[in-house]
Amino acid sequence: MLRLSRDLTIDENDIEIVFVRASGPGGQNVNKVSTAAQLRFDTRKIALPPDAAQRLARLAGSRMTKDGVIVIQAFRFRTQERNRADAIERLFEMLKEAMVRPTPRRPTRPTLGSKKRRLEGKKRRSDIKAGRGSQRFDD
DSSP, X not given: OEESSSSOEEOGGGEEEEEEOOXXXXXHHHHHOOOEEEEEEEGXXXXXXXXXXXXXXXHHXXXXXXXXXXXXXXXXXXXXXXXXXXXXHHHHHXXXXXXXXXXXXXXXXXXXXXXXXXXXXXXXXXXXXXXXXXXXXXX
């Protein structure tokens, strides 16, 4: 069992990692060795609060399938072990971030000084625009 927080633990058997060939530059090593890690994790196997599940779906974006499976590709490193550790770390970071509740915004009222500055600016702009009109000379 892997413990993310005091509320959330993950069974190691729920994380499925498959090694595939990486794309991109690398010469013959890329063509011969399967070093890229593809991690699959079914989010339905853990008990997440509904709000955390929504945040996780938003954070995962296109990495989450319609069935609730998170797929993470890790191919930054040249070895399977480092790519495996990188994929698991990225999954943990995503889950930890989803578990944090955002602090609610409390609306504040504008200060007296900010109201005065706003009205002064509007008056200044009004005077500039009023001066643009046709000038009348009364005799």
